Amino acid sequence: MEPDRKTLLALRERYDSFYLYDEGEIIRRTETLKRAFPSAQFLYSVKANPHPLVLKTVLSQGFGVDAASPAEARMGADCGLSLEKIHFSAPGKTERGIEAALPHATLVADSVGEVERIGRIAQCQNRTVEIGIRIHPDFPKGGEPSKFGVDEAQVFQSIPRWKALPGIRITGIHVHWKSQILDRSLLERYYESVFSLAGRVSDALGRPLDFVNVGSGIGIPYAGGEASLDLSALGGTVERLWEVFRQRFPGTKLLLETGRYVVGPSGVYVSKVLDKKVSCGKTFVLLCNTLNGFLRPSLARLIEGAADDPAPCEPLYTGKNAIQVYSLSQRQERETVTLAGNLCTAADVAARDLSLPRMEAGDLVVFPNAGSYAAVLSPMQFSSQTPPAELFRTRTGEVVEPHR
Numbered sequence: 001m002e003p004d005r006k007t008l009l010a011l012r013e014r015y016d017s018f019y020l021y022d023e024g025e026i027i028r029r030t031e032t033l034k035r036a037f038p039s040a041q042f043l044y045s046v047k048a049n050p051h052p053l054v055l056k057t058v059l060s061q062g063f064g065v066d067a068a069s070p071a072e073a074r075m076g077a078d079c080g081l082s083l084e085k086i087h088f089s090a091p092g093k094t095e096r097g098i099e100a101a102l103p104h105a106t107l108v109a110d111s112v113g114e115v116e117r118i119g120r121i122a123q124c125q126n127r128t129v130e131i132g133i134r135i136h137p138d139f140p141k142g143g144e145p146s147k148f149g150v151d152e153a154q155v156f157q158s159i160p161r162w163k164a165l166p167g168i169r170i171t172g173i174h175v176h177w178k179s180q181i182l183d184r185s186l187l188e189r190y191y192e193s194v195f196s197l198a199g200r201v202s203d204a205l206g207r208p209l210d211f212v213n214v215g216s217g218i219g220i221p222y223a224g225g226e227a228s229l230d231l232s233a234l235g236g237t238v239e240r241l242w243e244v245f246r247q248r249f250p251g252t253k254l255l256l257e258t259g260r261y262v263v264g265p266s267g268v269y270v271s272k273v274l275d276k277k278v279s280c281g282k283t284f285v286l287l288c289n290t291l292n293g294f295l296r297p298s299l300a301r302l303i304e305g306a307a308d309d310p311a312p313c314e315p316l317y318t319g320k321n322a323i324q325v326y327s328l329s330q331r332q333e334r335e336t337v338t339l340a341g342n343l344c345t346a347a348d349v350a351a352r353d354l355s356l357p358r359m360e361a362g363d364l365v366v367f368p369n370a371g372s373y374a375a376v377l378s379p380m381q382f383s384s385q386t387p388p389a390e391l392f393r394t395r396t397g398e399v400v401e402p403h404r
Protein backbone atom coordinates (compact mmCIF):
# COMPACT_ATOMS: atom_id res chain seq x y z
CA MET A 1 0.00 0.00 0.00
CA GLU A 2 1.47 3.30 -0.97
CA PRO A 3 0.99 6.61 0.81
CA ASP A 4 -1.57 8.99 -0.58
CA ARG A 5 -0.68 11.81 -2.90
CA LYS A 6 -1.82 14.51 -0.49
CA THR A 7 0.57 13.40 2.26
CA LEU A 8 3.51 13.35 -0.14
CA LEU A 9 2.70 16.73 -1.70
CA ALA A 10 2.43 18.34 1.74
CA LEU A 11 5.92 17.07 2.62
CA ARG A 12 7.34 18.66 -0.53
CA GLU A 13 7.14 22.05 1.19
CA ARG A 14 9.77 21.00 3.73
CA TYR A 15 11.88 18.37 1.96
CA ASP A 16 13.52 18.07 -1.46
CA SER A 17 13.95 14.31 -1.08
CA PHE A 18 12.75 11.93 1.58
CA TYR A 19 11.94 8.38 2.56
CA LEU A 20 8.57 7.71 4.13
CA TYR A 21 8.08 4.53 6.16
CA ASP A 22 4.60 3.49 7.19
CA GLU A 23 3.91 2.04 10.62
CA GLY A 24 0.50 0.61 9.73
CA GLU A 25 1.89 -1.25 6.73
CA ILE A 26 4.84 -2.65 8.72
CA ILE A 27 2.46 -3.98 11.37
CA ARG A 28 0.11 -5.51 8.78
CA ARG A 29 3.04 -7.33 7.18
CA THR A 30 4.30 -8.71 10.50
CA GLU A 31 0.75 -9.95 11.19
CA THR A 32 0.60 -11.69 7.81
CA LEU A 33 3.83 -13.53 8.62
CA LYS A 34 2.72 -14.55 12.09
CA ARG A 35 -0.58 -15.89 10.73
CA ALA A 36 1.19 -17.87 7.99
CA PHE A 37 3.85 -19.42 10.28
CA PRO A 38 2.21 -19.88 13.70
CA SER A 39 5.01 -22.14 15.01
CA ALA A 40 7.87 -19.83 14.03
CA GLN A 41 9.53 -17.02 15.92
CA PHE A 42 10.82 -14.19 13.77
CA LEU A 43 14.09 -12.32 13.73
CA TYR A 44 14.15 -8.94 12.00
CA SER A 45 17.24 -8.46 9.81
CA VAL A 46 18.16 -4.99 11.00
CA LYS A 47 20.51 -4.33 8.10
CA ALA A 48 17.46 -3.92 5.83
CA ASN A 49 16.48 -0.77 7.71
CA PRO A 50 17.80 0.22 11.15
CA HIS A 51 15.68 3.41 11.39
CA PRO A 52 14.87 3.61 15.13
CA LEU A 53 11.10 3.89 14.72
CA VAL A 54 11.00 1.15 12.08
CA LEU A 55 12.99 -1.10 14.42
CA LYS A 56 10.80 -0.25 17.40
CA THR A 57 7.66 -1.00 15.39
CA VAL A 58 8.88 -4.40 14.17
CA LEU A 59 10.10 -5.40 17.65
CA SER A 60 6.79 -4.31 19.20
CA GLN A 61 5.23 -7.18 17.23
CA GLY A 62 7.30 -9.78 19.08
CA PHE A 63 10.16 -10.08 16.61
CA GLY A 64 13.73 -10.65 17.76
CA VAL A 65 16.81 -9.30 15.97
CA ASP A 66 19.04 -10.81 13.29
CA ALA A 67 22.12 -8.64 13.81
CA ALA A 68 24.86 -8.42 11.19
CA SER A 69 27.17 -6.36 13.41
CA PRO A 70 27.81 -5.70 17.11
CA ALA A 71 26.06 -2.33 16.71
CA GLU A 72 22.88 -4.00 15.45
CA ALA A 73 23.01 -6.45 18.36
CA ARG A 74 23.33 -3.44 20.67
CA MET A 75 20.22 -1.86 19.08
CA GLY A 76 18.24 -4.99 19.98
CA ALA A 77 19.51 -4.87 23.57
CA ASP A 78 18.71 -1.15 23.81
CA CYS A 79 15.13 -2.00 22.79
CA GLY A 80 14.95 -4.37 25.77
CA LEU A 81 15.34 -7.73 24.00
CA SER A 82 16.85 -10.62 25.92
CA LEU A 83 19.89 -12.57 24.73
CA GLU A 84 17.80 -15.40 23.24
CA LYS A 85 16.10 -12.93 20.91
CA ILE A 86 19.27 -11.31 19.57
CA HIS A 87 21.26 -13.44 17.11
CA PHE A 88 24.54 -12.03 15.88
CA SER A 89 25.51 -13.90 12.72
CA ALA A 90 28.04 -12.51 10.25
CA PRO A 91 31.26 -13.63 8.58
CA GLY A 92 34.53 -12.22 9.89
CA LYS A 93 33.57 -10.98 13.34
CA THR A 94 36.23 -8.87 15.03
CA GLU A 95 37.55 -9.92 18.46
CA ARG A 96 36.34 -6.59 19.81
CA GLY A 97 32.90 -7.24 18.31
CA ILE A 98 32.69 -10.72 19.85
CA GLU A 99 33.63 -9.34 23.27
CA ALA A 100 31.10 -6.54 22.99
CA ALA A 101 28.23 -8.75 21.81
CA LEU A 102 28.70 -11.79 24.10
CA PRO A 103 26.94 -10.32 27.14
CA HIS A 104 23.69 -9.53 25.29
CA ALA A 105 23.52 -11.59 22.08
CA THR A 106 23.47 -15.22 20.97
CA LEU A 107 26.49 -15.55 18.73
CA VAL A 108 26.40 -17.68 15.62
CA ALA A 109 29.90 -18.78 14.64
CA ASP A 110 30.67 -18.49 10.95
CA SER A 111 33.83 -20.61 10.70
CA VAL A 112 35.81 -23.33 12.49
CA GLY A 113 38.31 -20.71 13.63
CA GLU A 114 35.55 -18.49 14.96
CA VAL A 115 34.11 -21.27 17.15
CA GLU A 116 37.48 -21.44 18.87
CA ARG A 117 37.86 -17.66 19.05
CA ILE A 118 34.46 -17.30 20.72
CA GLY A 119 35.35 -20.13 23.15
CA ARG A 120 38.60 -18.41 24.10
CA ILE A 121 36.94 -15.01 24.64
CA ALA A 122 34.11 -16.61 26.69
CA GLN A 123 36.71 -18.32 28.88
CA CYS A 124 38.42 -14.97 29.47
CA GLN A 125 35.01 -13.71 30.67
CA ASN A 126 34.79 -16.84 32.90
CA ARG A 127 31.73 -18.06 31.05
CA THR A 128 30.47 -20.92 28.93
CA VAL A 129 28.27 -19.50 26.20
CA GLU A 130 25.62 -21.15 24.06
CA ILE A 131 26.28 -20.51 20.40
CA GLY A 132 24.89 -21.41 17.02
CA ILE A 133 26.82 -22.58 13.97
CA ARG A 134 26.10 -21.12 10.58
CA ILE A 135 26.19 -24.03 8.14
CA HIS A 136 26.94 -23.85 4.44
CA PRO A 137 24.76 -26.79 3.41
CA ASP A 138 25.22 -29.34 0.65
CA PHE A 139 21.80 -28.38 -0.72
CA PRO A 140 20.28 -27.17 -2.97
CA LYS A 141 23.55 -27.56 -4.89
CA GLY A 142 26.55 -29.16 -3.24
CA GLY A 143 30.15 -28.20 -3.81
CA GLU A 144 29.77 -24.45 -4.38
CA PRO A 145 32.39 -22.51 -2.44
CA SER A 146 31.06 -19.82 -0.11
CA LYS A 147 32.50 -17.32 2.33
CA PHE A 148 29.46 -17.87 4.58
CA GLY A 149 29.27 -20.52 7.27
CA VAL A 150 31.01 -23.87 7.76
CA ASP A 151 30.65 -26.55 5.09
CA GLU A 152 28.25 -29.27 6.18
CA ALA A 153 30.95 -31.97 6.02
CA GLN A 154 33.31 -29.88 8.16
CA VAL A 155 30.55 -29.41 10.74
CA PHE A 156 30.17 -33.17 11.22
CA GLN A 157 33.95 -33.64 11.29
CA SER A 158 34.31 -30.90 13.94
CA ILE A 159 31.43 -31.82 16.26
CA PRO A 160 33.40 -34.36 18.35
CA ARG A 161 36.06 -31.70 19.02
CA TRP A 162 33.51 -28.91 19.63
CA LYS A 163 31.79 -31.06 22.24
CA ALA A 164 35.00 -31.05 24.30
CA LEU A 165 35.86 -27.37 23.71
CA PRO A 166 35.73 -25.20 26.87
CA GLY A 167 33.82 -21.89 26.80
CA ILE A 168 31.14 -22.91 24.30
CA ARG A 169 28.16 -25.18 23.95
CA ILE A 170 26.53 -25.59 20.54
CA THR A 171 22.79 -25.19 20.86
CA GLY A 172 21.57 -24.17 17.43
CA ILE A 173 22.13 -23.98 13.70
CA HIS A 174 21.66 -21.18 11.22
CA VAL A 175 21.30 -21.69 7.49
CA HIS A 176 20.62 -18.84 5.08
CA TRP A 177 20.79 -19.79 1.44
CA LYS A 178 19.85 -16.60 -0.36
CA SER A 179 17.40 -13.74 -0.32
CA GLN A 180 14.53 -12.76 -2.55
CA ILE A 181 13.02 -16.10 -3.56
CA LEU A 182 9.57 -15.99 -5.14
CA ASP A 183 9.36 -19.70 -6.02
CA ARG A 184 7.32 -21.39 -3.32
CA SER A 185 8.25 -25.01 -4.09
CA LEU A 186 11.95 -24.08 -4.04
CA LEU A 187 11.56 -22.61 -0.58
CA GLU A 188 9.55 -25.59 0.64
CA ARG A 189 12.24 -28.05 -0.48
CA TYR A 190 14.86 -25.84 1.11
CA TYR A 191 13.11 -25.72 4.51
CA GLU A 192 12.61 -29.48 4.41
CA SER A 193 16.36 -29.94 3.81
CA VAL A 194 17.21 -27.60 6.71
CA PHE A 195 15.01 -29.60 9.09
CA SER A 196 16.67 -32.83 7.99
CA LEU A 197 20.10 -31.25 8.51
CA ALA A 198 19.02 -30.06 11.97
CA GLY A 199 18.01 -33.62 12.88
CA ARG A 200 21.41 -34.95 11.80
CA VAL A 201 23.25 -32.24 13.77
CA SER A 202 21.21 -33.08 16.89
CA ASP A 203 22.06 -36.75 16.44
CA ALA A 204 25.75 -35.95 16.10
CA LEU A 205 25.68 -33.72 19.18
CA GLY A 206 23.74 -36.35 21.09
CA ARG A 207 21.10 -33.88 22.27
CA PRO A 208 18.31 -31.75 20.82
CA LEU A 209 19.03 -28.25 19.55
CA ASP A 210 17.51 -25.19 21.17
CA PHE A 211 16.96 -23.50 17.83
CA VAL A 212 16.90 -24.08 14.10
CA ASN A 213 17.21 -20.81 12.21
CA VAL A 214 16.20 -21.34 8.58
CA GLY A 215 17.32 -17.84 7.56
CA SER A 216 15.44 -15.69 5.10
CA GLY A 217 14.51 -16.19 1.48
CA ILE A 218 10.99 -14.80 1.43
CA GLY A 219 10.97 -12.42 -1.51
CA ILE A 220 8.76 -9.52 -2.52
CA PRO A 221 7.63 -8.57 -6.03
CA TYR A 222 9.75 -5.78 -7.51
CA ALA A 223 9.16 -6.05 -11.25
CA GLY A 224 5.71 -5.28 -12.58
CA GLY A 225 3.89 -8.57 -13.20
CA GLU A 226 5.84 -10.52 -10.58
CA ALA A 227 3.48 -12.44 -8.28
CA SER A 228 3.72 -12.41 -4.48
CA LEU A 229 4.55 -15.64 -2.70
CA ASP A 230 1.49 -17.46 -1.42
CA LEU A 231 2.52 -17.18 2.22
CA SER A 232 -0.38 -19.11 3.67
CA ALA A 233 0.35 -22.07 1.37
CA LEU A 234 4.07 -21.84 2.14
CA GLY A 235 3.34 -21.57 5.86
CA GLY A 236 1.00 -24.57 5.67
CA THR A 237 3.79 -26.73 4.25
CA VAL A 238 6.31 -25.48 6.81
CA GLU A 239 3.87 -26.22 9.64
CA ARG A 240 3.43 -29.80 8.41
CA LEU A 241 7.18 -30.35 8.06
CA TRP A 242 7.85 -28.79 11.44
CA GLU A 243 5.21 -30.97 13.08
CA VAL A 244 7.15 -34.04 11.92
CA PHE A 245 10.43 -32.58 13.25
CA ARG A 246 8.82 -31.77 16.59
CA GLN A 247 7.75 -35.33 17.13
CA ARG A 248 11.45 -36.10 17.61
CA PHE A 249 12.54 -32.78 19.09
CA PRO A 250 9.63 -31.14 20.91
CA GLY A 251 11.79 -28.51 22.65
CA THR A 252 13.47 -27.00 19.60
CA LYS A 253 12.50 -23.48 18.47
CA LEU A 254 11.95 -22.62 14.80
CA LEU A 255 13.42 -19.24 13.83
CA LEU A 256 12.75 -17.43 10.57
CA GLU A 257 14.56 -14.28 9.49
CA THR A 258 13.23 -11.49 7.37
CA GLY A 259 14.17 -7.96 6.51
CA ARG A 260 12.69 -6.93 3.21
CA TYR A 261 9.34 -8.69 3.57
CA VAL A 262 8.26 -6.53 6.48
CA VAL A 263 9.83 -3.21 5.55
CA GLY A 264 10.52 -3.17 1.79
CA PRO A 265 7.00 -2.40 0.58
CA SER A 266 6.35 -0.28 3.69
CA GLY A 267 8.54 2.53 2.43
CA VAL A 268 8.78 4.87 -0.54
CA TYR A 269 11.50 7.20 -1.72
CA VAL A 270 10.35 10.57 -3.00
CA SER A 271 12.45 13.04 -4.93
CA LYS A 272 11.68 16.51 -6.20
CA VAL A 273 12.21 17.63 -9.78
CA LEU A 274 14.86 20.38 -9.58
CA ASP A 275 15.36 21.20 -13.23
CA LYS A 276 14.56 20.11 -16.73
CA LYS A 277 16.46 20.53 -19.96
CA VAL A 278 16.67 19.26 -23.52
CA SER A 279 20.04 18.19 -24.87
CA CYS A 280 20.47 16.98 -28.46
CA GLY A 281 16.81 16.01 -28.54
CA LYS A 282 16.73 14.15 -25.19
CA THR A 283 14.72 15.48 -22.27
CA PHE A 284 16.45 15.30 -18.90
CA VAL A 285 14.49 15.66 -15.68
CA LEU A 286 16.92 16.42 -12.87
CA LEU A 287 15.96 14.99 -9.50
CA CYS A 288 17.23 15.67 -6.02
CA ASN A 289 19.53 12.95 -4.61
CA THR A 290 19.24 9.91 -6.86
CA LEU A 291 22.44 7.82 -6.73
CA ASN A 292 23.39 9.39 -3.40
CA GLY A 293 19.88 9.27 -1.90
CA PHE A 294 18.55 5.94 -3.23
CA LEU A 295 21.35 3.99 -4.86
CA ARG A 296 19.47 0.99 -6.23
CA PRO A 297 17.94 2.61 -9.36
CA SER A 298 21.25 4.09 -10.57
CA LEU A 299 23.04 0.85 -9.76
CA ALA A 300 20.46 -1.13 -11.73
CA ARG A 301 21.24 1.03 -14.79
CA LEU A 302 24.95 0.25 -14.35
CA ILE A 303 24.61 -3.50 -13.80
CA GLU A 304 21.76 -4.40 -16.16
CA GLY A 305 23.02 -6.65 -18.86
CA ALA A 306 26.29 -7.37 -17.07
CA ALA A 307 24.72 -9.65 -14.43
CA ASP A 308 23.51 -12.99 -15.80
CA ASP A 309 22.51 -14.29 -12.38
CA PRO A 310 21.35 -11.40 -10.21
CA ALA A 311 21.17 -13.45 -6.97
CA PRO A 312 24.76 -12.73 -5.84
CA CYS A 313 24.16 -9.00 -6.42
CA GLU A 314 21.42 -8.82 -3.74
CA PRO A 315 20.61 -6.55 -2.02
CA LEU A 316 22.34 -4.09 -4.33
CA TYR A 317 20.59 -5.33 -7.45
CA THR A 318 17.52 -7.53 -7.82
CA GLY A 319 17.06 -8.04 -11.54
CA LYS A 320 15.78 -6.47 -14.74
CA ASN A 321 12.81 -4.12 -14.41
CA ALA A 322 12.90 -4.36 -10.63
CA ILE A 323 12.82 -0.58 -10.18
CA GLN A 324 9.41 1.05 -10.34
CA VAL A 325 8.93 4.78 -10.49
CA TYR A 326 5.94 7.01 -11.03
CA SER A 327 5.24 10.72 -11.15
CA LEU A 328 2.72 12.61 -9.06
CA SER A 329 2.17 15.05 -11.93
CA GLN A 330 -1.45 14.89 -13.10
CA ARG A 331 -0.89 16.56 -16.46
CA GLN A 332 -2.56 14.71 -19.33
CA GLU A 333 0.30 15.21 -21.76
CA ARG A 334 3.13 12.64 -21.56
CA GLU A 335 6.78 12.85 -22.48
CA THR A 336 9.76 10.53 -22.69
CA VAL A 337 12.42 11.52 -20.18
CA THR A 338 15.65 10.44 -18.58
CA LEU A 339 15.63 10.75 -14.79
CA ALA A 340 19.05 11.95 -13.71
CA GLY A 341 20.27 13.24 -10.37
CA ASN A 342 22.06 16.34 -9.22
CA LEU A 343 25.49 14.80 -8.67
CA CYS A 344 28.58 15.62 -10.70
CA THR A 345 28.80 12.13 -12.18
CA ALA A 346 27.16 10.75 -15.28
CA ALA A 347 26.44 7.49 -13.43
CA ASP A 348 23.70 9.31 -11.58
CA VAL A 349 20.79 8.12 -13.76
CA ALA A 350 17.73 6.50 -12.20
CA ALA A 351 15.82 5.73 -15.41
CA ARG A 352 16.29 6.21 -19.13
CA ASP A 353 13.70 6.97 -21.81
CA LEU A 354 10.70 6.55 -19.61
CA SER A 355 7.24 7.77 -20.62
CA LEU A 356 5.75 9.84 -17.78
CA PRO A 357 3.20 12.65 -17.45
CA ARG A 358 4.88 15.94 -18.28
CA MET A 359 6.76 17.29 -15.28
CA GLU A 360 8.12 20.68 -14.27
CA ALA A 361 10.40 21.81 -11.48
CA GLY A 362 8.70 21.22 -8.13
CA ASP A 363 6.88 18.03 -9.17
CA LEU A 364 7.55 14.79 -7.34
CA VAL A 365 8.52 11.32 -8.48
CA VAL A 366 8.00 8.28 -6.23
CA PHE A 367 10.01 5.06 -6.02
CA PRO A 368 8.05 2.32 -4.23
CA ASN A 369 9.67 -0.68 -2.46
CA ALA A 370 12.17 1.63 -0.78
CA GLY A 371 11.72 0.47 2.79
CA SER A 372 14.58 -2.04 2.70
CA TYR A 373 18.18 -1.88 1.42
CA ALA A 374 17.57 1.69 0.31
CA ALA A 375 18.72 4.48 2.64
CA VAL A 376 21.31 2.17 4.24
CA LEU A 377 22.94 1.30 0.93
CA SER A 378 23.15 4.81 -0.46
CA PRO A 379 26.38 6.81 -0.44
CA MET A 380 24.89 9.90 1.17
CA GLN A 381 28.26 11.47 1.94
CA PHE A 382 29.09 11.69 -1.74
CA SER A 383 29.48 15.34 -2.73
CA SER A 384 28.19 16.54 0.64
CA GLN A 385 24.62 17.13 -0.48
CA THR A 386 21.86 17.49 2.08
CA PRO A 387 20.79 13.84 2.46
CA PRO A 388 17.16 12.74 2.16
CA ALA A 389 15.11 12.90 5.33
CA GLU A 390 13.93 9.58 6.73
CA LEU A 391 10.35 10.13 7.81
CA PHE A 392 7.98 7.79 9.59
CA ARG A 393 4.20 7.92 9.40
CA THR A 394 2.47 6.60 12.49
CA ARG A 395 -0.81 4.70 12.42
CA THR A 396 -2.62 7.88 13.37
CA GLY A 397 -1.21 9.63 10.30
CA GLU A 398 1.33 11.84 12.05
CA VAL A 399 4.65 12.19 10.20
CA VAL A 400 7.72 12.26 12.46
CA GLU A 401 11.45 12.60 11.91
CA PRO A 402 13.48 11.19 14.80
CA HIS A 403 16.74 12.79 15.80
CA ARG A 404 19.51 10.36 15.04
Ligand SMILES: *Cc1c(COP(=O)(O)O)cnc(C)c1O
Nearest residue numbers: 045176179180216257258259260
Ligand atom coordinates in the same frame (compact mmCIF):
# COMPACT_ATOMS: atom_id res chain seq x y z
C1 LIG B 1 20.42 -10.01 4.84
C2 LIG B 1 20.08 -11.27 5.52
C3 LIG B 1 18.75 -11.58 5.81
C4 LIG B 1 17.59 -10.74 5.37
O1 LIG B 1 17.23 -10.99 4.05
P1 LIG B 1 15.88 -10.38 3.46
O2 LIG B 1 15.91 -10.71 2.04
O3 LIG B 1 15.90 -8.91 3.74
O4 LIG B 1 14.75 -11.03 4.21
C5 LIG B 1 18.50 -12.72 6.55
N1 LIG B 1 19.50 -13.52 6.98
C6 LIG B 1 20.79 -13.26 6.70
C7 LIG B 1 21.84 -14.16 7.21
C8 LIG B 1 21.12 -12.14 5.95
O5 LIG B 1 22.39 -11.89 5.65
